Amino acid sequence: xxxxxxxxxxxxxxPNQTHQIVRDLIGEVVEHSPYEKRAMELLKVxxxxxxxxxxxxxxxxxxxxKRKREELSNILTQMRKAQATHK
Numbered sequence: 339x340x341x342x343x344x345x346x347x348x349x350x351x352x353p354n355q356t357h358q359i360v361r362d363l364i365g366e367v368v369e370h371s372p373y374e375k376r377a378m379e380l381l382k383v384x385x386x387x388x389x390x391x392x393x394x395x396x397x398x399x400x401x402x403x404k405r406k407r408e409e410l411s412n413i414l415t416q417m418r419k420a421q422a423t424h425k
Contacts, residue, residue, distance in 0.1 A: 378410050386411075 353361070370378070373396045380389035386407065393403035 374406075374410060377407065378414060381407070381411055381414055 373393075377389045377393055380386075380392060389410075390403055390407050393406050394400055397403050397406060
């Protein structure tokens with residue numbers, strides 16, 4: 339019996355440390371897309387459920403929408419912390 343090879347999807351879903359560093363760098367340099375900005379506005383006014391529904395409509399899959407909402411909320415908390423330290 340031959341060993342089963344990982345599909346390209348499984349390999350693609352597990353980014354290594356280098357990929358994560360590159361993604362973080364790109365995130366710092368490039369601005370957010372318009373749908374991400376709108377979702378961040380919804381999160382600012384504590385409309386988490388509405389932001390999830392909006393993101394699900396844009397991304398198509400519930401899991402991706404949850405992941406994106408979590409990512410954007412983390413960005414917002416970092417922005418709030420940065421503003422607090424500047425004051």
